[in-house]
Amino acid sequence: MLAAALLLAAAGCQGGDGDGSSRPESPFTGEPAGRAPVLAVKVDNAAAARPPTGLDRADIVYAEQVEGGLSRLMAVYSAHLPPTAGPVRSARESDLELLRQFGRPALAYSGVQGRLQPAVDRAPLYPVTPGTAPRAYERSQDRAAPHNLYVRPAEALRAAPRASDAADIGFRFGAAPAGGRARTEQTVRYPAARFTFTWSGDGARWLVSMDGGPARTADGRRLAAATVVVQYVTVRPSRYHDRWGSVSPFTETVGSGRALVLRDGRAYDARWSRPGGGSGTAYRTPDGDRLPFARGPVWVVFAAR
Numbered sequence: 614m615l616a617a618a619l620l621l622a623a624a625g626c627q628g629g630d631g632d633g634s635s636r637p638e639s640p641f642t643g644e645p646a647g648r649a650p651v652l653a654v655k656v657d658n659a660a661a662a663r664p665p666t667g668l669d670r671a672d673i674v675y676a677e678q679v680e681g682g683l684s685r686l687m688a689v690y691s692a693h694l695p696p697t698a699g700p701v702r703s704a705r706e707s708d709l710e711l712l713r714q715f716g717r718p719a720l721a722y723s724g725v726q727g728r729l730q731p732a733v734d735r736a737p738l739y740p741v742t743p744g745t746a747p748r749a750y751e752r753s754q755d756r757a758a759p760h761n762l763y764v765r766p767a768e769a770l771r772a773a774p775r776a777s778d779a780a781d782i783g784f785r786f787g788a789a790p791a792g793g794r795a796r797t798e799q800t801v802r803y804p805a806a807r808f809t810f811t812w813s814g815d816g817a818r819w820l821v822s823m824d825g826g827p828a829r830t831a832d833g834r835r836l837a838a839a840t841v842v843v844q845y846v847t848v849r850p851s852r853y854h855d856r857w858g859s860v861s862p863f864t865e866t867v868g869s870g871r872a873l874v875l876r877d878g879r880a881y882d883a884r885w886s887r888p889g890g891g892s893g894t895a896y897r898t899p900d901g902d903r904l905p906f907a908r909g910p911v912w913v914v915f916a917a918r
Contacts, residue, residue: 643786714782719741741764790881
């Protein structure tokens, strides 16, 4: 009975290093992890919202362009839940397409533009907002609104008890492929924001900087990733805008294009492909082989083609 339970726990998770091990691993990081539901959190990334809380515990962090050329983050949690995460801000149309590859995850966010609400209602996700799960949220007295709303991830998942467990979204993990180019730093620029990733051999991590300064959490921890993916996508105007009339960009994450994968102090040219909303995203070498990531947290930065 115990053996059967262990096999069931490992189902859907990528196993070991090709050595036949059934040790369960996270499909998001390649690190040891049991089955657990997925919670995505929209994280404010304006200067007034920094430093963030709990972002260092995310399995995956997505960075996207929003109104005014600024950036916003989506933190995806499963293996590890911080006590609190945030500051939490509003969702965008792009998030609905991106999240479909996670099955039916929980999404913590502070609200949406009114015309977008019907699309959120139709999307395959469990909305967790201050209105639907007030016990999951708190306001900090140390910051001014709207940069002071935080979510308690464990409480948020209690409000979405049927959220999908972490499953394969296309990532593969393993030894570094042949080739690549030595790279110690990579910068991605938006019209009014930028991300820089600097390789640290001591920690075997890419250290994150935002807008020219080191990115740290509220408790002083430096944000870092084992793998960084710069995914070149189409960024176009959406049908929606904010209260000041600025049009919200739409980031197309279904389709294909080029990518740059950073791991182990090297940069690898890649192609990404996601044939449909319900599909994961595959990253391949120019020869067509799946490009393995380094085990650990993954940052995916969507950059305009």
